[in-house]
Amino acid sequence: MNGTLKSPTLVVLAADAIRKKILAAELEPGDRLLEERLTDELGISRPPLREALQVLESEGLLYSLPRRGRFVSTLDEQDVYEILTLRSALERLAFEVGIPVQDPALLEPARSALETMRQCVRDQDRGALVQAGYVFHSSLMRIARHRRLEEIYAGNQQQLLVCMSRNLLARERFYEDLDEHIERHQRLFDLVASGDAQAALAELAVHGERSFQEVPPGTSNKAQDNK
Template sequence: MSDGELETYSLVELAVDRLRRDILSGRSDPGERLVEEQLTRRLGISRAPLREAMRLLAQQGLVEHIPRRGARVATLSDADVRELYEVRDVLERHAVASLPERPDLTALRAALAVMRAATEAGDRLELANAHRRFHVEVVRLGGNNQLAGLYESILVRIQLYMAVNMRREAETARAADGVLRHERLFAAVEGGDADAIRTELGAHGARAYLS
């Protein structure tokens, strides 16, 4: 890769990171238009890396390209959200059924530590990301990395939906409650109780997921 290609790739990564943070933090609302001229000025990049970044974000389900209207933050219907949660639940049940007798909990313990730190710092976006990482690590314990990758892509889209309510959730729920829920899930995984794991995962529904 030449220096010019490396620079362009770095600009793409920058744009993906900035736009992804805006979307998943709720700073950019679902359906909001993403105007190239405004974004190139704000990000300080040309149109080529911006368009590649938008293409990558579209692959992640965070951006939609509308014919003759340009790009916008992805939208989800009620049916989309319900179906995403149904897929999430199917993947979780499969992963729980595949858990080894003595799983390595190092990554799961680290994800929980990040969640506690984000809670103390009051960083809602990092907390939401930490919740997602924790759940992905639970599923990854099942030993199927392809399934874990698919599962994470589902959670990213759910996080897009939940980001709309992040500010309100921060006012009506204690961030520490989310840590306590995940501590209970960790204890269930550590204890190897499949029924308890499924029960705790069931408590992380549409209303609870990012609280």
Template sequence: MTGSVEDSPTAHTRAPSIISPPSLVELAAATLRRMIIGGELLCGQRVVENRLTHELGISRPPLREALRVLEREGLVRQVPRKGVIVTPLTLHDIYEICTLRAEFERLAVRLGVPVTEPTRLRRCELALRRMGEAIEAGDEPGYRECSFEFHLSVVGLSGHQRLEEAYRSLQLQVLLSMALNRQARRDRESLAGDLARHQRLLSIIEGGDPDAVLAELAVHGDRTFLDGIEDKVDGHTEAALQWLRRQRETPEDK
């Protein structure tokens, strides 16, 4: 007897999922996020709705909803009588972001170098290649996101999932500090030069000496934006000021 439809081997095959296209609010939030990460909207700068509705080609309701998304992420905030501003980083914020990031990276190097899993190195190489592709495309915010992914892949050399997840939780904050650093280095270093610094770091990682990798990270050039930073931001806690003085006692690649 011929089997029923229910007995057919293809009867229970699941249809492919239909992925909804991003909404206008999601697209606007993604664009604004990249403008902040890319330095087009600076920390502390007021968000001018009239200008953004014109530039993004959207009306006020989706723009305001997108801004609420970014407010939940901590990228913007509402200020009485001023409106929406890009969340300013205080000196204490910068101190916490930089010290936590550095400790995560140092721990990852201690755990993961020399590298025993070739796939982990290939992940670093892929991130570098994508950084190069972003340069070719003229996509500076995309380049910075790929740069974060490279540093995340360096943390991933540790094979420590919780460490990598903790580092990823800092993504938006690290990207903001990267934007400040890029602004500080813009006159002295092209994106190609920035890429070369990361290529040098990977080459040293491949050499397998963790102390050499840590020495390279110490002069990697990601602290250039700290020059004169206390005159540009508020939040001067004693802990942050002491840390800043120690940073200036350590030479960095210029």
């Protein structure tokens, strides 16, 4: 085996580009994916595009209907309730077990993800921002040094990403700009790093308080309507 690094394949690049479109809400729940349009936008032929779509379908981001094509997956109210309550419980347990953090090196992946989030805001790349936000939160799970806890969190990655994407859209539209979004994550990180478990848990409790589930009354939100 040599040490030659291989460039990402067209399939990987296409899947990542479409994944970011979904997470940035450029493709919304229920939208049909048009292959001809995507081949033009991505500059690839249909075979690698179809492979990329199969990858995203295996992840649960897309679903297919016979003779109708592929669509962006939707989440119903029960799905959202289960995903968000599971996420809350897992993160709370990680904080209860892992704070104060015994090894400062455990915080470095979350610190790095936070810097990536800042760069995504500078680039106005919302799809990549959602992905970096997931990395931030999943990195904080590691402070507990609890393998099974991490595995359960990782096993729900794609559904968590979808919920985080829709939360970002709702928050940016109604509650906070992207700079405030970053500062909210910085506060959470700082409290975890401080070793004050009760303060970190209190901040975690309100961290995701406002979401696409509770947009202001009388407003229209396509993401909310598609729950």
